[in-house]
Amino acid sequence: MPLSSRHLLGLQGVPKEDIELILDTAHTFREVLDRPIKKVPTLQGKTIVNLFYEDSTRTRISFELAEKRLSADTVNFSVSTSSVKKGESLKDTIKNVEAMKVDMIIIRHSAAGTPYYLTKICDSNIINAGDGIHEHPTQALLDLYSIKERFGKLKGLKVCIVGDISHSRVALSNIFGLKTMGVKVSVCGPATMIPKRIEELGVDVIYNIDEAIRENDILNVLRIQLERKAGEAFPSLREYAKYFGITKERLDKNGKNILILHPGPINRGVEISSEVADGSDQIILNQVTNGVAVRMAVLYLLGTLN
């Protein structure tokens, strides 16, 4: 069974079968990553462009490694070296890139909906590597993979996403993906960071972090963006850390061995303490490894579709 779409724009509306197929395929590639020679010839001859209109370290490297391990030819384009600085429109840039005969475009952009727009103006397979505060589907897929790896299942689990939900593409993709897979999802954060009417997506809203810890099997802790002006959405980092930060004391107090995910990069001492981040689990770094496998799976499934 192939995927039902030739693009991965987000997890909203992606059927359960597709997510299962990606996770199962990722499992195969995860094994490849443990081999001495971490390369398969699957996408030989395919050209993939990594079009990054926003800074990114791990997502870009993760995609690039995934592409290289599938033997694709890859080209990187980032905003600082592009003609965008000369005022070229997105459409012109895409048209030019496509004229050079590429098969797939991985796009990260600060504006929501940009990957969708690309599907209207070009024929390549489009993979969303994060669009504004909308979606970041491969991050959510690797979160799903990591949870499944630990629990052996997804259905019936309880996940709480903690932090600045309003400004998180990771949160939204996680909500869509987890809900599709039968996971009970809640969000937790200061009221100023919870988007309007999010309950209508079928998630519960919790304002008390202790309750979130007690009620859930997994916490997905989002990064607090330090570049956002402190005092705008919450009074101070100190207050955030005190009332929403995940510390060992807080976990112990609630007597819970809970799985902690974090999409990175971590602000140690703000949303999560070093002690928790570096705990015996090492799941957060495991997520990063799984990210390569999941992206290999997505690239493979889309790249061999046509």
Add this chain to the structure above:
Amino acid sequence: MKVLLKDVNLFSPDQNIDENSTSVLLEDGIISEIGGIKTNDANVYELSGKYVLPGFFDMHVHLREPGREDEETVITGSNAAANGGFTGIACMPNTKPAIDSAEVVNFIKEQANNHLVDVYPVGAATVGREGEVLSPIAELAEAGAVGLSDDGVAIKTASILRKVLEYSQMYNLPVIEHCEDESLADGAMNEGVNSTMLGLPPLPSVAEDLVVSRDMQVAQYTGGVVHIAHISTKNAVQFVREAKSKGIIVTAEVTPHHFTLTDEAVKSYDTNYKMNPPLRTQEDVDAMIEALKNGTIDCIASDHAPHSIEEKEQEFQYAPNGILGLETIVGITLSELYHKKVLTLKDIVEKLSVNPRRILNLSPIKLSVGEKANFTILDLDAVWTVDISKFKSKSRNSPFDKKLLSGKSVGVINNSKMFYNNEFINI
């Protein structure tokens, strides 16, 4: 020159005129005879079943001249107005430079001179629409401005609004307000479940409600005259209704997109659904329809906002706000309000002709012998498909392309000119 409009329905509710299958004879643009006319030296237009109405007026149009003549000019905008069924328009002052001096008012009037469509500039309320310094209101009025507005934004502070409302009363100019609280206004679409799902920066409806509420109170305090431009929220409509019942002098307009579309349309990320105020929810649309029915909303205006293809064709949150309206407003109004029995033809004539002229203190149009002919001619039942490539406007940014509509303007007459069958004729 003599022109005979044969076999028409003459309808002017203000004058209690409602005559079916009559004929109207025009001589040099003046109504010379109404009734069963026998003439053999007139150009005859067979208009069986068509309605001859007082000329329609769109009180909220952006002509982009001076400054962005690549998007629209006074002439192309006026041509679009004629094609859409209008004989008069008021143009907003957010040009470059803004219409904040008598010179710019005069410039626009000169451009519009000799056109079928009458163009009435709205002056900026404050210099450069910056909300700091009163614009030369007396000079603007003397030059022919028909209202004051900082449209694009609300008048910045209650203090400057108060002064504008006091000063404008001396010259009988309504203050046309774009109601949006600046501190809440950095979004790209209506805040709600759809903005959450689409990841677009949200613009809350309370930003509009706040300024409508502020304006009602300052209007009451000063006795000034406020007209609410492009009203779009349920609460704002409620505030206007309450204000009217208290005797505050306030009027309101709504655009066709705000009484027909919701923020569901933004799911396509099509920038032709990006405007300000943004498309709201079904609840708000229902409130617009109700307010049109009960008279809380006085008129329908297009907020015709031309934008170049390259400016609209970019990332949704970076694209400019606004869509074309002049050439679709009549068709949408007839399809959605007349044919769906929300409004009668009488209501529609009031909201598209009588009321906007009254709000701007323009003389009423009379369909009587001896009067200048200023008509909009409608075919209420013509079924047609919107085709943006046929627009007279210089721009193409309409979400209504390919939409099937019932009812359209088949021609307009004003200033001894007629627009009919896609051409302007001197009569």
